[in-house]
Amino acid sequence: MVNVLLEVENITVHYGKSIAIQDVSLEVAEGSVVSIIGANGAGKSTILRALSGLTPLTSGEIRFAGSRINGKSATEIVTLGIVHIPEGRHLFPYLSVLSNLKLGASLRKDKAGINKDLEEVYKLFPILRGRRNQKAGTLSGGEQQMLAIGRGLMAKPKLLLMDEPSVGLAPIVIEQLGEVIKDINKRGVSVLLVEQNVHLALGVASMGYALQVGRVVLQGDIATIRSSNIVKKAYLGG
Amino acid sequence: MELIIATLTNLLILSSMYILVALGFAFLFSMLGILNLAHGVIYMLGGYIGLTLITALGLNQWLALLLTTLIVATFGIFLEKYCFRPFVGDFNRIVMICVVITVVLQTGVNIIAGTQILSLPPFAEGIFKIGPASVSYERIVTFAIGAVLLLAVTWFVNRTKWGQQMQAISQDLEGAYLQGINVHRISALATFIGCGLAAIAGCLMGAYLCLGPFMGDFMLVKVLMLTIIAGVGSIGGIFIAGLILGSLDSVLPLLVSGAASNATAIAILVVLLLIRPQGFFGHEVEL
Ligand SMILES: Nc1ncnc2c1ncn2[C@@H]1O[C@H](COP(=O)(O)OP(=O)(O)OP(=O)(O)O)[C@@H](O)[C@H]1O
Numbered sequence: 098m099v100n101v102l103l104e105v106e107n108i109t110v111h112y113g114k115s116i117a118i119q120d121v122s123l124e125v126a127e128g129s130v131v132s133i134i135g136a137n138g139a140g141k142s143t144i145l146r147a148l149s150g151l152t153p154l155t156s157g158e159i160r161f162a163g164s165r166i167n168g169k170s171a172t173e174i175v176t177l178g179i180v181h182i183p184e185g186r187h188l189f190p191y192l193s194v195l196s197n198l199k200l201g202a203s204l205r206k207d208k209a210g211i212n213k214d215l216e217e218v219y220k221l222f223p224i225l226r227g228r229r230n231q232k233a234g235t236l237s238g239g240e241q242q243m244l245a246i247g248r249g250l251m252a253k254p255k256l257l258l259m260d261e262p263s264v265g266l267a268p269i270v271i272e273q274l275g276e277v278i279k280d281i282n283k284r285g286v287s288v289l290l291v292e293q294n295v296h297l298a299l300g301v302a303s304m305g306y307a308l309q310v311g312r313v314v315l316q317g318d319i320a321t322i323r324s325s326n327i328v329k330k331a332y333l334g335g
Numbered sequence: 336m337e338l339i340i341a342t343l344t345n346l347l348i349l350s351s352m353y354i355l356v357a358l359g360f361a362f363l364f365s366m367l368g369i370l371n372l373a374h375g376v377i378y379m380l381g382g383y384i385g386l387t388l389i390t391a392l393g394l395n396q397w398l399a400l401l402l403t404t405l406i407v408a409t410f411g412i413f414l415e416k417y418c419f420r421p422f423v424g425d426f427n428r429i430v431m432i433c434v435v436i437t438v439v440l441q442t443g444v445n446i447i448a449g450t451q452i453l454s455l456p457p458f459a460e461g462i463f464k465i466g467p468a469s470v471s472y473e474r475i476v477t478f479a480i481g482a483v484l485l486l487a488v489t490w491f492v493n494r495t496k497w498g499q500q501m502q503a504i505s506q507d508l509e510g511a512y513l514q515g516i517n518v519h520r521i522s523a524l525a526t527f528i529g530c531g532l533a534a535i536a537g538c539l540m541g542a543y544l545c546l547g548p549f550m551g552d553f554m555l556v557k558v559l560m561l562t563i564i565a566g567v568g569s570i571g572g573i574f575i576a577g578l579i580l581g582s583l584d585s586v587l588p589l590l591v592s593g594a595a596s597n598a599t600a601i602a603i604l605v606v607l608l609l610i611r612p613q614g615f616f617g618h619e620v621e622l
Pocket residue numbers: 112113115116117135136137138139140141142143144184293
């Protein structure tokens with residue numbers, strides 16, 4: 098029996114008066130990769146923002162490793178090991194690649210561990226090592242995405258929330274991204290991946306959720322998702 | 336010779352004081368988007384608290400300078416927590432609050448100390464001579480304090496973890512939250528430092544020139560002009576803009592008399608801004 102790392106129970110989120118997600122429930126088992134797919138505006142990012150404490154819940158509960166985390170601050174949530182790599186990357190454009198990576202480790206005090214993880218990130222993305230003194234804003238889109246992932250890893254996550262990491266990347270790079278996600282997962286990091294690129298989402302995950310206008314309309318293991326009519330029609334071209 | 340040295344030292348002192356005050360203003364503006372129009376009166380408050388500690392309590396003036404810095408810096412934390420943070424993003428209300436703080440402090444000082452021009456005792460006495468040239472120790476000390484503080488702040492912002500977090504917050508607030516950066520604590524720290532620097536400048540200027548309840552207005556105008564010339568972003572831009580303003584304010588009075596020199600300075604700045612409305616430096620200048 099695998100432990101459930103993250104449990105989301107009937108969460109509802111409003112922006113002002115308009116509802117963004119309604120009664121969403123999902124689970125991430127420890128050590129797994131779980132994908133959420135859905136069209137623009139379905140509420141995928143909102144789920145991740147709620148998990149990382151950026152957006153408050155209207156109702157529902159989020160538990161991480163058995164304890165309730167909704168209502169905690171973004172800082173507390175990162176401390177617990179939930180790290181969110183946001184849509185649009187949100188890098189620090191005028192700081193160097195190295196500074197960006199170090200800021201990913203803002204809450205850590207173990208200097209030796211930080212340096213070790215920095216090496217790991219450079220191993221995963223060798224291009225970042227060569228560009229460590231370059232300003233983040235001057236990197237190419239693909240390099241920026243690598244930096245965003247690297248910065249997330251520097252926080253030593255237990256659960257990584259990734260919001261559309263494939264946006265703006267060439268098909269071949271998206272394939273590599275899939276390998277990177279699997280690699281990260283092999284190192285013991287659980288991943289909750291939000292993607293519109295269904296091939297990537299279904300290629301790396303063991304479980305999936307499909308979201309439509311703020312509600313979960315489909316969930317199950319990847320085979321189930323792949324064979325569902327909803328997904329076939331909407332994303333897989335037939 | 337005398338005139339050149341006097342002008343040059345005046346230029347350095349004015350520039351460094353403008354920059355000291357502008358830094359705190361720029362921190363709040365770039366990190367939280369808060370236009371702290373009360374920053375001028377905080378500078379003024381520093382000068383008067385310093386004077387009070389020296390004259391009323393008879394403290395040693397260096398001790399008074401240190402205490403003033405801590406008092407005003409702590410007042411900054413209070414301001415950040417109760418007057419700014421709850422209203423982040425609400426431009427109108429922040430402006431109103433700053434106007435209220437300004438009026439309250441200015442009137443308060445006016446009632447307690449009166450409108451007469453006062454000044455702090457000089458922080459150093461005597462004249463330093465090399466050959467035909469001479470400079471008062473007061474000028475040397477004033478500039479030296481300013482220069483050391485500016486170097487220290489630059490070092491802090493670029494080389495320490497907290498300084499990096501300040502930059503992170505100003506470059507991408509959401510990104511900063513997601514790295515777990517404690518935005519509230521770092522903003523409070525930035526306000527603490529910014530108000531402390533303004534207080535030091537208030538004491539130094541109160542000794543170098545004089546104190547008046549409305550000295551903050553004058554400084555606020557300088558700070559606003561400086562920030563506009565610099566463009567929001569790097570400390571480097573603020574340094575250059577500070578030197579430009581300091582040069583105008585120290586050299587122009589030699590060429591144009593009285594109030595006309597101030598008008599000339601503003602005219603030059605307006606022309607500069609017509610050429611580059613976004614400011615001159617932004618993130619381009621590294622330090
Ligand atoms: N800050 C906000 N204020 C108001 N409404 C918002 C805000 N952010 C998102 N919304 C609305 O909430 C709904 C869900 O948005 P969300 O960003 O979660 O969608 P998404 O599934 O991530 O879409 P995309 O694939 O385009 O990124 C949308 O209707 C959106 O317009």
